[in-house]
Every structure is written in structure tokens, then in C-alpha cells.
Amino acid sequence: xxxxxxxxxxxxxxxxxxxxPPLLNAIGVHEPWALRTIVEIHTDAGPLGLGETYxxxxxxxxxxxxxPTLVGLDVFALNAVRAQVARTLGGTVGGDRHGLTGHIxxxxxxxxxxxxxxVALLDIQGQLLGRPVCDLLGGAVRxxxxxxxxxxxxxxxxxxxxxxxxxxxxxxxxxVAQARAFIDRHGFSAIKLKxxxxxxxxxxxxxxxxxAAFPQHLLRIDPNAxxxxxxxxxxxxxxxxxxxxxxxxxxxxEDMGRVAAGTPIPLATNMCVVAYDHIAPAVEHKAIRVxxxxxxxxxxxxxxxxxxxxxxxxGIGMSMHSNSHLGISLMAMTHLAAAxxxxxxxxxxxxxxxxxxxxxxxxxxxxxxxxxxxxTTPGLGVTLDRDALARAHERxxxxxxxxxxxxxxxxxxxxxxxxxLPRW
Amino acid sequence: xxxxxxxxxxxxxxxxxxxxPPLLNAIGVHEPWALRTIVEIHTDAGPLGLGETYxxxxxxxxxxxxxPTLVGLDVFALNAVRAQVARTLGGTVGGDRHGLTGHIxxxxxxxxxxxxxxVALLDIQGQLLGRPVCDLLGGAVRxxxxxxxxxxxxxxxxxxxxxxxxxxxxxxxxxVAQARAFIDRHGFSAIKLKxxxxxxxxxxxxxxxxxAAFPQHLLRIDPNAxxxxxxxxxxxxxxxxxxxxxxxxxxxxEDMGRVAAGTPIPLATNMCVVAYDHIAPAVEHKAIRVxxxxxxxxxxxxxxxxxxxxxxxxGIGMSMHSNSHLGISLMAMTHLAAAxxxxxxxxxxxxxxxxxxxxxxxxxxxxxxxxxxxxTTPGLGVTLDRDALARAHERxxxxxxxxxxxxxxxxxxxxxxxxxLPRW
Numbered sequence: 001x002x003x004x005x006x007x008x009x010x011x012x013x014x015x016x017x018x019x020x021p022p023l024l025n026a027i028g029v030h031e032p033w034a035l036r037t038i039v040e041i042h043t044d045a046g047p048l049g050l051g052e053t054y055x056x057x058x059x060x061x062x063x064x065x066x067x068p069t070l071v072g073l074d075v076f077a078l079n080a081v082r083a084q085v086a087r088t089l090g091g092t093v094g095g096d097r098h099g100l101t102g103h104i105x106x107x108x109x110x111x112x113x114x115x116x117x118x119v120a121l122l123d124i125q126g127q128l129l130g131r132p133v134c135d136l137l138g139g140a141v142r143x144x145x146x147x148x149x150x151x152x153x154x155x156x157x158x159x160x161x162x163x164x165x166x167x168x169x170x171x172x173x174x175x176v177a178q179a180r181a182f183i184d185r186h187g188f189s190a191i192k193l194k195x196x197x198x199x200x201x202x203x204x205x206x207x208x209x210x211x212a213a214f215p216q217h218l219l220r221i222d223p224n225a226x227x228x229x230x231x232x233x234x235x236x237x238x239x240x241x242x243x244x245x246x247x248x249x250x251x252x253x254e255d256m257g258r259v260a261a262g263t264p265i266p267l268a269t270n271m272c273v274v275a276y277d278h279i280a281p282a283v284e285h286k287a288i289r290v291x292x293x294x295x296x297x298x299x300x301x302x303x304x305x306x307x308x309x310x311x312x313x314x315g316i317g318m319s320m321h322s323n324s325h326l327g328i329s330l331m332a333m334t335h336l337a338a339a340x341x342x343x344x345x346x347x348x349x350x351x352x353x354x355x356x357x358x359x360x361x362x363x364x365x366x367x368x369x370x371x372x373x374x375x376t377t378p379g380l381g382v383t384l385d386r387d388a389l390a391r392a393h394e395r396x397x398x399x400x401x402x403x404x405x406x407x408x409x410x411x412x413x414x415x416x417x418x419x420x421l422p423r424w
Numbered sequence: 425x426x427x428x429x430x431x432x433x434x435x436x437x438x439x440x441x442x443x444x445p446p447l448l449n450a451i452g453v454h455e456p457w458a459l460r461t462i463v464e465i466h467t468d469a470g471p472l473g474l475g476e477t478y479x480x481x482x483x484x485x486x487x488x489x490x491x492p493t494l495v496g497l498d499v500f501a502l503n504a505v506r507a508q509v510a511r512t513l514g515g516t517v518g519g520d521r522h523g524l525t526g527h528i529x530x531x532x533x534x535x536x537x538x539x540x541x542x543v544a545l546l547d548i549q550g551q552l553l554g555r556p557v558c559d560l561l562g563g564a565v566r567x568x569x570x571x572x573x574x575x576x577x578x579x580x581x582x583x584x585x586x587x588x589x590x591x592x593x594x595x596x597x598x599x600v601a602q603a604r605a606f607i608d609r610h611g612f613s614a615i616k617l618k619x620x621x622x623x624x625x626x627x628x629x630x631x632x633x634x635x636a637a638f639p640q641h642l643l644r645i646d647p648n649a650x651x652x653x654x655x656x657x658x659x660x661x662x663x664x665x666x667x668x669x670x671x672x673x674x675x676x677x678e679d680m681g682r683v684a685a686g687t688p689i690p691l692a693t694n695m696c697v698v699a700y701d702h703i704a705p706a707v708e709h710k711a712i713r714v715x716x717x718x719x720x721x722x723x724x725x726x727x728x729x730x731x732x733x734x735x736x737x738x739g740i741g742m743s744m745h746s747n748s749h750l751g752i753s754l755m756a757m758t759h760l761a762a763a764x765x766x767x768x769x770x771x772x773x774x775x776x777x778x779x780x781x782x783x784x785x786x787x788x789x790x791x792x793x794x795x796x797x798x799x800t801t802p803g804l805g806v807t808l809d810r811d812a813l814a815r816a817h818e819r820x821x822x823x824x825x826x827x828x829x830x831x832x833x834x835x836x837x838x839x840x841x842x843x844x845l846p847r848w
Contacts, residue, residue, distance in 0.1 A: 074559075074563065076555060076560075077559075079563045079565045079763060079765055080565065083765070128553070129552070129553060130429075131500060139498065139501035139503045141504065276733070276736070276737045280737065280738050280739070302562065303733065306729070309727065309731075309734065310730075310733065313701075313703050314704050
């Protein structure tokens with residue numbers, strides 16, 4: 001019985017940038033570069049722990065404030081690490097939204113920062129134990145984790161650039177073609193359409209076109225709160241029996257509750273419930289039947305397992321949310337999903353859009369039949385490609401982007417564009 | 425990085441009995457012998473894991489049905505172990521209530537059986553890691569865990585026996601004397617009075633006598649649902665400003681909600697919320713502000729940590745419940761309490777009433793200033809005294825008790841006694 005001592009010796013934070021296609025959403029369009037921060041936790045005991053988190057400037061600054069205060073803490077002391085994060089942040093509330101993940105409060109800010117370190121600490125714990133991270137979460141209940149084909153309306157190219165490999169998708173035929181390409185390549189059996197871009201009639205037509213083209217696939221649409229209650233109910237009538245859930249049709253817990261009361265389709269969210277404080281009001285208003293978890297903002301993998309029990313306790317199903325990300329995040333998501341019994345849906349992932357710029361050794365992770373096998377090697381099961389990481393950091397230094405702003409990028413080409421929601 | 429493989433080779437279940445004084449409660453009086461089951465999980469890798477759980481016949485039979493089906497499972501596969509427990513039990517719902525812990529449903533039955541094994545598995549995990557069990561729960565946030573002086577009205581002796589060492593306590597003066605003895609010996613700074621035995625006027629007089637005798641001590645009273653809503657509200661008016669919480673004044677979530685609406689004193693429970701299914705209704709009816717957790721029926725230590733996050737999420741404080749128990753349970757409770765940041769109250773424990781018949785090596789654990797130091801040795805930090813265990817098992821075989829029944833025991837001496845609640 002060897003003692004597994006390990007304390008944090010140094011934390012290295014490396015902001016990176018990777019190519020992101022011009023994916024359209026309810027508040028604008030993805031910029032040419034997506035940002036992330038790679039977290040390395042070095043210990044006095046050998047193992048190196050890896051994490052991946054947001055790269056927006058505000059978040060990065062918070063990580064930089066917190067990181068030195070964690071040096072000397074035990075890698076198993078997750079409670080103490082979170083308390084230290086809270087102490088260091090004081091009352092700081094993050095204003096950056098990392099895209100479309102709803103209003104951030106103090107608890108959510110702490111959880112975002114804590115999660116950035118927690119995954120790396122679990123990576124170390126797993127390596128010390130000789131166990132995959134999922135074993136620290138109760139053990140895998142499945143040997144593969146299914147992901148969904150995450151479809152976006154998109155331009156053929158970023159303005160001024162050559163067309164990308166993915167092609168244009170601005171109507172139902174384009175969306176079906178995109179789905180075909182994703183499914184042929186990755187084998188996904190669930191499809192999510194990011195909506196909120198075009199009038200709802202056009203987007204429901206795209207869903208119906210997907211239904212016709214892929215009669216066996218599970219379908220979802222996520223307009224990111226672009227619709228009023230009335231529009232949401234009209235779309236729900238149209239899509240009843242067609243989709244497995246309707247994600248964030250309208251803004252706010254109360255209006256989500258009004259939509260939920262008027263449709264048999266389960267409502268899902270990663271916008272109106274994005275911190276623990278939002279759960280009680282959502283329960284009170286019966287606003288959702290599916291929560292899209294995301295360890296990056298729900299406080300890491302262990303707290304996400306606890307979140308899953310909260311959902312089970314209140315009869316809420318679980319799916320998984322994604323932002324633009326690379327392989328360290330994907331592996332963390334896979335360990336979590338593997339160890340979450342009540343995860344009832346294929347997880348969302350942007351990975352196919354971004355994986356060409358992978359920074360882990362071995363290059364991009366490959367989906368098999370729409371799923372990733374659950375890792376069985378110690379820790380997270382990934383190591384860094386130092387050259388690729390250095391290149392990604394150079395891209396970060398070279399690109400002008402420091403805070404994701406889909407709306408401002410859209411306004412460069414459409415000056416009258418407004419990101420105010422709901423739009424229809 | 426050594427791999428920490430360990431699978432379950434054999435599970436040994438040893439029912440034991442230990443002396444229990446004639447402690448009075450709302451449904452009768454404790455019998456001369458309290459029952460528990462000691463769980464030993466043997467692995468192919470060396471470490472032996474220990475657990476302690478209920479000894480009632482029905483529960484013991486369920487443990488015996490489940491135990492062989494767990495052989496061969498990985499000691500880290502908590503999700504798989506719980507799923508196997510559920511499969512083996514099928515739809516079996518436990519009818520035994522182990523005293524006054526409320527209605528047991530299917531989920532609660534699974535959690536009771538699973539918890540019996542989970543603690544022993546965590547003991548093994550901790551030993552493999554060279555870490556105390558609290559490190560598997562996020563790490564200790566305190567270095568000592570405070571317990572409360574758990575006072576009971578009691579007879580001087582079990583009928584027909586010589587007086588025990590604790591003395592009679594049947595009025596306020598007797599309760600104050602009992603508190604004095606417990607505090608002198610163990611240093612407790614919180615006091616819980618088990619009520620529901622005498623008319624409420626007499627019990628509130630006892631609380632006021634405790635307040636006068638121990639002006640700095642935190643006080644609670646638990647009548648085990650012996651009072652109507654009206655009586656509860658009358659007592660609450662009398663004790664406002666005197667007690668830190670009022671535990672289970674009246675039966676049922678709805679009536680607890682009615683009492684809660686009429687008093688500023690926080691209501692606590694280990695009766696109307698004893699399984700995950702009860703939490704949503706309790707939240708809906710605003711029935712409680714403090715939950716007494718208990719890993720023995722909330723599904724073990726990891727799920728109890730998850731329960732703590734549920735409570736935090738819904739603004740419910742946490743305390744800890746106890747049945748008659750020995751040192752393995754006390755150590756498990758201490759690890760859990762150490763790693764639960766939002767545990768805001770001294771934990772209940774029957775331990776001083778029962779510790780003379782301890783079965784762990786080294787004999788009874790000792791409170792220091794009303795608290796136990798958090799263990800820092802690998803695993804739970806306890807080993808068996810095999811001779812003491814053998815004696816305790818002999819006592820089990822010799823005593824006629826197989827199911828705890830405080831009411832039937834009371835009726836042997838008071839044939840007209842009824843355990844129906846509420847009584848006043």
C-alpha cells in the first residue's frame with residue numbers, strides 16, 4: 001500500500017487559438033479563431049495533469065490570479081482547491097459568456113475557474129492510482145460514449161478567405177448535405193441542428209428535411225432562445241413526434257416554463273440553467289426536462305456527477321453541452337459521460353469542426369460509429385504534442401482575438417445586425 | 425505509477441448484537457440489544473474493506489442475497505455495484521424501518537443495501553491509494569468533526585436487570601444531569617434531546633432547563649413526529665430563540681410545511697425526507713431547512729456528498745443522523761463529515777450509549793472536546809478486534825431479537841401502549 005502523495009508544484013497556462021469555420025448562430029457568426037487555455041499542473045511526485053478550458057481574456061486573467069495560490073495544495077484536496085479559488089476570486093463575477101451559455105453568476109464564475117484545474121487534478125489522481133479518470137467518478141457504465149452530429153448553418157468561407165473544407169449550408173438542402181458528410185465520416189446516430197439563424201419556418205423545414213433523409217436518426221434543434229413563447233409553441237406543434245428534445249427555444253426560466261406547459265416535447269437547456277442557483281427556479285417553473293451539462297462550467301467532473309444526481313432527483317434528463325474545443329476537453333467529457341448512468345442522450349461536440357488543429361499527441365481523436373471508446377489507460381489518457389501546442393500558442397499570439405464576440409464579427413459584414421433575442 | 429487492480433473475492437457478513445440502554449422515544453423503548461451487521465470485503469489484491477450497517481433480519485437477508493452477486497466486480501466500479509444491487513433486489517422494498525427513519529421506498533432500499541458495501545469498497549480504495557477515505561470525497565475541510573450530546577429520556581434499567589451506568593432520566597432535572605455527565609466526559613458543545621416521550625410542556629421545560637444549565641450550548645429537540653401541527657407551532661413559539669433547529673415535530677412533508685410556514689425556527693428531518701424521491705416534494709412544500717443526512721440510507725459516502733450538493737443547491741442546511749452504532753460507522757461518518765463543506769451542525773451519534781461493546785481494534789473511539797479528529801491513515805482507519813467481533817456475534821446468536829421493535833418491547837411492560845403518531 002504505497003502512499004500517493006502529490007502536491008501542486010507549478011501550474012502552466014497556455015492560451016491557444018485554432019481554426020474555427022464561419023458557423024452561424026442566433027447572435028452572429030464564429031470568428032476565424034477559437035480560443036482555449038491549456039492547463040498543465042506539475043506536481044512534486046511526477047505525474048503531469050492536463051486540462052482544457054476557455055481562452056477568453058477575463059477567464060484567462062482569473063486563471064492566472066488563482067493558479068499561484070494553489071501551489072502546495074494536495075492533488076486530492078478538491079474541496080480545499082475550490083475554497084481557495086473562491087477566496088482568490090473574492091466576489092469577482094465573470095462577464096464573458098463564452099458564447100451562448102447564459103448569464104454567469106458568482107457561483108458559476110467559481111465553478112468555471114475551479115473546473116479548469118479540477119480536471120487536471122483528476123488526471124494526476126488517476127495516474128497515481130493507475131486508473132482511468134472515469135474510475136474516480138464511480139466507474140464506467142458504458143464502454144463507448146455516443147456523440148451527436150452538431151450541424152450549423154454556415155458560410156462557404158470566412159469573408160476574404162478561400163472556401164473551407166466543410167462547404168456552405170444556408171438552406172435545408174445544405175444542412176442535409178452537411179449531415180450526410182458528418183454521418184458518413186463519423187457515424188453519428190443523433191443530429192443536432194444549431195438554429196436561431198433563419199426564420200423558424202426555414203429551420204423547421206431543415207429539420208423535416210433531415211427527418212426525411214435520416215428516418216432513423218434522433219433529431220434536435222437549438223435556436224439559442226431566438227423565439228418568443230408563441231413562436232416556440234408554433235414550432236413545437238410542427239415538430240412534435242419529430243425531435244427528441246427542443247433546446248432553449250426562448251429566453252428565461254419563466255418563459256421556458258410557459259413553453260413547456262404547452263408542448264409534450266421535452267425542453268432542454270444550456271442557457272437558462274447554467275449554475276446551481278438556477279436549478280431551484282427551473283424546478284419551480286417546470287421549465288426543463290433535459291439539462292445539458294458541461295463540466296467546464298458546472299465545476300468539473302466530480303461536481304458534474306453530483307449535478308447528474310440532482311437531475312435524477314428532480315426527474316430531469318441529462319445531455320451534454322459543448323463549446324468549440326479540442327481533445328483534452330473531449331477526453332474529459334468522455335470520462336464523465338462514461339460514468340454518468342442517467343446520461344440519456346448522445347453528447348454534443350464541436351470537435352469535428354476544430355480537430356484539425358489538435359494539440360494532443362497522436363492528433364485528432366477518431367469517432368467510431370458516432371462514439372468514442374471509453375479510455376482505459378491511467379488518468380485522462382492524453383498527452384501533449386508540444387510542437388502542436390507551441391504552434392497553437394503562436395496562433396493565439398498572432399491573432400487579434402482576445403474575447404469571443406460572434407456579434408461584433410457579424411456586424412463587420414452586416415453593420416445593422418443585432419444579436420438581441422428573441423428575434424422571431 | 426502502479427496500477428491499483430482489486431476485485432471483490434468474498435464478502436463476509438457478520439450480524440452482531442451489543443448492549444443498548446432503555447432509551448425512550450416516541451414509539452417505545454430501545455430493547456436490551458441493538459443489532460448491526462459487520463461487512464468485510466476481501467479482495468484479490470490484499471486490502472480488506474470494512475463496513476457497518478443495520479442488523480435487522482430483512483436487511484441482513486437482502487445483504488446475503490446481494491453479496492455473492494458482487495464477487496468479481498472491481499472495487500472502483502461503484503456505479504456497476506449499485507446497478508448490480510438494484511438488479512439483484514429487483515422490486516424488493518424493505519419493510520423494516522430501522523427505528524424512526526421514515527417510510528422506505530424502492531430507491532431507499534437499494535441505497536441502504538448499496539451503502540453497506542460502498543463504505544467497505546472506499547476503505548479498500550483508500551488503502552490502495554495510501555489515502556484516508558475523506559480524500560476520495562474531495563478531501564477534509566476540517567481536521568475535527570463535532571458531535572452532539574444525544575440525550576434520551578430513559579429508565580434506570582431494563583426491567584428485571586440491574587441499573588445501568590447512565591442512570592434514570594424522566595424529568596428536566598434528570599435530563600440536565602445526563603447532559604452534564606455527557607459533556608463532562610466527552611466535551612460536547614451541542615445538545616440534542618430525543619423527545620416525543622412526555623407531553624410537550626414537560627419536554628419544553630427540559631429544553632429550558634438545559635438552556636439555563638448550559639447557556640452557551642447549541643440545543644435541539646427531536647420529538648419524532650409526535651406532535652400535531654398546532655402543538656408543533658405552540659412548542660415553536662415557546663422555543664424560538666432557544667434551539668438551533670426543531671427536528672421532525674410532526675409527520676409528513678405537507679404538515680411539516682405548515683409548521684415551517686408558522687415559525688422562524690428551521691425545521692429539520694430524518695423522517696419525512698429519507699430517500700431522493702422525497703426531496704422534490706419537500707422543496708415544493710418548503711418543508712425543511714435542515715436535512716439530517718445518514719450515509720447508511722442515502723446510498724453511501726459518495727452519494728451523501730452528492731446529497732450535500734443537492735441541499736446546497738436548494739438552500740437546505742445539513743446535519744447528520746445516527747442510529748445505534750459502533751465504531752466502523754462512526755469512522756465512516758467522520759470521513760464524510762470532514763469532506764462535506766456545508767455540514768453546518770454537530771453530528772448526532774448514539775455512540776456513547778453503545779461503545780462499551782466496541783468491536784474495532786483498540787476499543788472505543790474517544791471524543792476530544794466533543795469531536796473526533798479526522799483520520800489521516802489509509803482507508804477508513806479501523807481494523808477489527810476479531811475476539812470482540814466473535815463475542816458480539818455470539819451475543820447476536822444468543823439474543824432473541826431479529827428485528828428492532830421498540831413498540832412491542834414497550835408493550836411488554838405497558839400493554840396499552842400505542843406507537844401511533846402524532847400523539848399530542
